[in-house]
Amino acid sequence: MPQADTVVTDDTLPPLLAEPWQPIERAYCSVLRIVVLIYLTIITSVALVVMWFADPVILPVVTTVLGGVLLLGLFLLLLWAPRRVKHTQYLLREQDVHVRVGFWWHATTSAANNRVQHTEVTQGPLERLYGLSKLVIYTAGGNQSDVKIPGLPTATAHRLKNYLTEQVVAEELLDAAE
Amino acid sequence: MQPNNQWQRVSPIATVYFFVKSLPHLMNFWPALVPLLAGGEQVRRMAFTYGIPAALLLLVVGVFLQYWFFSFKVEEKRLTLRSGVLNRKRLTLDFERVQQADIVHPFYFRPFGLATLGFESAGSAQQEVDVPGLSVAAAESLRRLVLEQAATAELPADDASATTEADFSLRLGPAEILRYGLMHNTLLYLAPLAAPLGQYIGPLLESSVASIEHSQAYALISWVSENLAISATLVLGLLAVLAGTTLLFGLSVVLALVRYWDYQLTRVGDSFQYRAGLTTIRTRGFKHYKLQKVTITQGLIARLLRRHSMVISKAGSFGAMQAQNNQRFEVPVLDIINLLLLRGELSLPSASWQWVSRSYWLFPVMFMAFLLGLSVLFGCFLLGTAAVWGLLLLPLIYLYFKRRWYCLGYYRDSDWLALRTGFIGFTERWLPTGKLQKIRVVATPISRCFGLVHLQVWSADGVMTIPCLPIALANQMRDSLLTDVVNYRRAWL
Numbered sequence: 157m158p159q160a161d162t163v164v165t166d167d168t169l170p171p172l173l174a175e176p177w178q179p180i181e182r183a184y185c186s187v188l189r190i191v192v193l194i195y196l197t198i199i200t201s202v203a204l205v206v207m208w209f210a211d212p213v214i215l216p217v218v219t220t221v222l223g224g225v226l227l228l229g230l231f232l233l234l235l236w237a238p239r240r241v242k243h244t245q246y247l248l249r250e251q252d253v254h255v256r257v258g259f260w261w262h263a264t265t266s267a268a269n270n271r272v273q274h275t276e277v278t279q280g281p282l283e284r285l286y287g288l289s290k291l292v293i294y295t296a297g298g299n300q301s302d303v304k305i306p307g308l309p310t311a312t313a314h315r316l317k318n319y320l321t322e323q324v325v326a327e328e329l330l331d332a333a334e
Numbered sequence: 335m336q337p338n339n340q341w342q343r344v345s346p347i348a349t350v351y352f353f354v355k356s357l358p359h360l361m362n363f364w365p366a367l368v369p370l371l372a373g374g375e376q377v378r379r380m381a382f383t384y385g386i387p388a389a390l391l392l393l394v395v396g397v398f399l400q401y402w403f404f405s406f407k408v409e410e411k412r413l414t415l416r417s418g419v420l421n422r423k424r425l426t427l428d429f430e431r432v433q434q435a436d437i438v439h440p441f442y443f444r445p446f447g448l449a450t451l452g453f454e455s456a457g458s459a460q461q462e463v464d465v466p467g468l469s470v471a472a473a474e475s476l477r478r479l480v481l482e483q484a485a486t487a488e489l490p491a492d493d494a495s496a497t498t499e500a501d502f503s504l505r506l507g508p509a510e511i512l513r514y515g516l517m518h519n520t521l522l523y524l525a526p527l528a529a530p531l532g533q534y535i536g537p538l539l540e541s542s543v544a545s546i547e548h549s550q551a552y553a554l555i556s557w558v559s560e561n562l563a564i565s566a567t568l569v570l571g572l573l574a575v576l577a578g579t580t581l582l583f584g585l586s587v588v589l590a591l592v593r594y595w596d597y598q599l600t601r602v603g604d605s606f607q608y609r610a611g612l613t614t615i616r617t618r619g620f621k622h623y624k625l626q627k628v629t630i631t632q633g634l635i636a637r638l639l640r641r642h643s644m645v646i647s648k649a650g651s652f653g654a655m656q657a658q659n660n661q662r663f664e665v666p667v668l669d670i671i672n673l674l675l676l677r678g679e680l681s682l683p684s685a686s687w688q689w690v691s692r693s694y695w696l697f698p699v700m701f702m703a704f705l706l707g708l709s710v711l712f713g714c715f716l717l718g719t720a721a722v723w724g725l726l727l728l729p730l731i732y733l734y735f736k737r738r739w740y741c742l743g744y745y746r747d748s749d750w751l752a753l754r755t756g757f758i759g760f761t762e763r764w765l766p767t768g769k770l771q772k773i774r775v776v777a778t779p780i781s782r783c784f785g786l787v788h789l790q791v792w793s794a795d796g797v798m799t800i801p802c803l804p805i806a807l808a809n810q811m812r813d814s815l816l817t818d819v820v821n822y823r824r825a826w827l
Contacts, residue, residue, distance in 0.1 A: 169817045171809065251820040262777040262787075266812060268819035271771050295771035296794045296827060303772065 172254060172264070177245040183286040184244075184307025188237040190282050196229040246305045248316060253293060255305050267303050269323040271295045277313045289313035293320065337410045337479075344404060348467025350442045351450065352400040356393065363389075406465055408476065411483060413453070415463060427453055427463055429483035433624060433648050433827075434663075437473050439615040449473040453480065481605060481619060499602070502679050504665075504672055506597040510641075514594060514666040515587030517636040517643065594666050601679055606646075606663065620663050623825055624648045626769055626794040628680060630673070633759040642668045644676065647795040682764055685752055687743025691786055691802040695739035702731045744800045746811065748818075751791060753798050765793045768822025773812050777805070791815065794827065 247254040256264040289310040293303040436452040595612035607619035644665040713721030741756040772792040
């Protein structure tokens with residue numbers, strides 16, 4: 157059974173760091189911000205209702221918690237969301253696919269194309285507003301074994317999905333040929 | 335059993351199987367009991383005279399209908415099942431997709447020479463299929479047909495599987511199975527649940543002391559208590575604990591014997607198979623190329639007994655952890671010679687374990703020391719200088735994390751990635767590198783400051799994390815592991 161591959165001639169695949177990583181759309185920042193705003197609105201309204209009806213004794217506690225949440229929200233809106241988008245990059249190569257994310261917790265996730273079980277393009281209402289989609293690539297590793305690329309222009313997401321699907325089909329044909 | 339494209343019915347004895355299967359469903363009818371409790375004497379009498387016979391009749395008819403509507407068809411490449419009375423179900427199982435084929439001989443089939451053939455298939459929707467009530471010969475031949483098909487789908491047909499001569503075999507005697515019972519005492523985890531009973535046992539002991547005083551046994555107890563200068567109640571308490579533990583271990587041993595009685599493992603060509611059980615004999619097999627992970631464990635008791643256990647997993651179902659455990663290919667007890675032999679059979683190399691960075695113990699020790707220091711300082715204000723004794727915990731913390739680091743090792747060669755963890759015993763997990771599903775390199779804010787990252791790899795049976803590796807090394811390992819994956823073009827699932 158031939159193990160050699162015509163594409164990979166080196167001992168290892170080329171190192172990832174030097175590769176041309178693709179950034180995701182800046183507009184995804186707005187999606188993240190709106191999500192944060194929605195959560196903030198919900199929490200604030202709940203807190204206001206509590207403050208309105210609750211015992212005055214616990215008022216300072218609620219105010220402190222709400223203040224903390226609003227500060228956190230401000231941080232997420234102004235610092236986290238733009239940096240998250242800036243630090244989310246993806247890389248599709250001939251044989252493998254990679255995503256790196258993270259503001260503090262950096263994570264680079266890689267999967268080989270011949271382990272892809274199926275792919276999926278999802279689009280939430282907010283993403284639709286900005287013409288964005290998320291590409292989800294599933295492998296057979298069970299829970300959390302999917303690779304997610306958010307904030308892609310919808311056309312790009314579908315193009316990448318088709319590319320990966322073709323790759324998977326080509327792999328299967330190769331399997332059958334052997 | 336040869337492919338014949340005919341719908342076939344299973345033996346009528348299979349009704350017992352359907353009966354056993356439908357028992358759990360009876361629990362769904364518990365709301366029917368509510369009127370019994372709420373209703374008057376009249377309702378209850380009616381229920382007993384008509385209700386119970388009607389329910390039994392319904393059950394019997396239901397079971398019979400289930401049997402009547404259950405049929406299967408063996409084709410060249412697939413097995414099709416029809417089942418269901420009201421909701422008809424038709425299930426097609428491609429032999430190629432079969433992960434595992436078990437033959438189970440439940441006690442109620444054994445007098446009739448029948449067996450249940452169980453299949454498990456891979457795919458996005460994991461399926462389990464049972465064909466009950468086949469004659470043993472038919473079950474064996476269908477299983478062989480399926481496994482051969484599954485093999486020929488990817489591999490050139492080897493004549494080795496046709497012959498029954500085993501290339502490797504391993505047999506475990508009752509003494510070994512007994513050791514398994516001692517090693518894997520799952521019942522021991524139930525012991526803490528018994529703790530609340532302590533408050534009842536105390537007074538019970540007191541009263542039993544009084545009654546025992548008059549008996550012969552008391553002479554012994556009083557002798558012990560006098561000579562060791564401890565109270566008779568304490569002696570009795572210790573005896574009770576001893577008896578309880580013995581009972582738990584005894585039960586565990588009995589369960590182990592029932593499950594693994596006459597365990598025989600054989601390898602013919604690249605297919606492994608084991609056969610074991612006292613009441614229900616189970617035959618389970620897998621093909622070497624479907625292997626996703628090998629786990630070798632040795633716990634505290636196992637270490638004392640100098641034995642190991644091995645679990646070989648294939649692509650797993652993650653939602654149902656319990657089901658998965660029941661589906662695994664287990665080798666319950668291995669002494670060192672058998673372990674080495676079996677490792678050779680699976681072509682596991684002998685590993686030279688690499689340590690991860692020292693930060694793996696340094697960080698937690700520093701963090702815990704900081705916390706301990708703070709709480710001691712705080713304690714000094716509240717309790718006085720006595721709180722300083724708390725610092726004695728520090729060496730313990732140090733020893734714990736140092737030992738944990740010392741026991742942690744990873745190993746990588748051209749075919750395998752392995753991780754060994756442990757404290758007193760150990761667990762070794764071996765993943766074939768060509769079958770890895772996903773690889774992730776994670777850097778936490780603190781680890782990044784020290785140039786360290788964690789390497790996580792997903793196999794088709796769970797995730798494994800190698801912590802605290804230098805960034806360059808982890809990246810290089812990731813790249814080389816990915817190379818192995820893209821170059822692995824053989825069938826793997």
